[in-house]
Amino acid sequence: MSEPVIRVLLVDDQDLVRAGFRVILESEPGIEVVGEAADGARALEAARELRPDVICMDVQMPGVDGLEATRRIRSAGLEPSILVLTTFDRDDYLFAALEAGASGFLLKNASPEKLLEAVRVVAGGEALLASDVTRRVIERVTASRERPAPDTRLDELTEREAEVLRLLARGLSNGEIARELYLGEATVKTHVSKILLKLGLRDRVHAVVFAYENGVAVPGESGLGASSS
Structure with a gap:
């Protein structure tokens, strides 16, 4: 019996970034990108409509940012695993993401293999807990x-x-x-x-x-x- 497909929602205000993530994720069997959103407000709507298993969430976006979007998704009672992706290796983002209810935190300069691994880990209901993040x-x-x-x-x-x-x-x-x-x-x-x-x-x-x-x-x-x- 085959494993269920992991349904992913991509949230980032940059079209090119979303396109790159889509190519990486859809190259992997068992992962499907079911939607995209360019800001946090639309992310909440898409989470309600599409019921993804995983949301890859950017932090800095116009309007509702990724941290506030994460809080709103959790407050709405929705239970996707949220993987926060950012170019900023900053502790304030890290801890704000964890407090908001994120399941993992990954820098955008991580390798494609790390992104695929992270999506699978959080989709399995576990937190992405790397040693450097743990120490911080x-x-x-x-x-x-x-x-x-x-x-x-x-x-x-x-x-x-x-x-x-x-x-x-x-x-x-x-x-x-x-x-x-x-x-x-x-x-x-x-x-x-x-x-x-x-x-x-x-x-x-x-x-x-x-x-x-x-x-x-x-x-x-x-x-x-x-x-x-």
């Missing part, structure tokens, strides 16, 4: 501020779930966590889902932030790497 998230949430009292939601986690959260915060993938704890990968995936549910978090990105904010993990622990599964 950690530095941001731990820099120059007192650590608050641990969130009481941590008490809801079992001992095993807390252990999985610590490893997840180090950037380990489900497969790596499974090997570390001598568990099946499906079991780890179940643990991650339960952790997100109990903590009220959207995805792994927000789980990492939560873990460092609440002292579950500390900067400098070994093992931080890319995690997208």
Whole structure:
């Protein structure tokens, strides 16, 4: 049985950029570009009309920008995975995108292979969590501020779930966590889902932030790497 086709909406104010992304994405079996939008307002309309699985969202656009469009799409109760694409490697964009509900963040100078990989990762319901981005998230949430009292939601986690959260915060993938704890990968995936549910978090990105904010993990622990599964 073949895998379902990933339906993608492209949002960028530059025609040439959208055309380039379309060529790259449609060269890959199993990915279909179902629509395009040149601004954030139209992106919301297209998301409602087309119900894409993934939205590739530019940040800087006239009128409604990509960050506000992401917020509006989430507020409307729509659930596509949103991959923010930008030429600007700036922390304010990164954190604003995560807070708005984006599932991933990728620079436009990434290779075509990275774009295809990113679309597949976020379409699978996971966050795109690269090691360099993870380090910047950690530095941001731990820099120059007192650590608050641990969130009481941590008490809801079992001992095993807390252990999985610590490893997840180090950037380990489900497969790596499974090997570390001598568990099946499906079991780890179940643990991650339960952790997100109990903590009220959207995805792994927000789980990492939560873990460092609440002292579950500390900067400098070994093992931080890319995690997208």
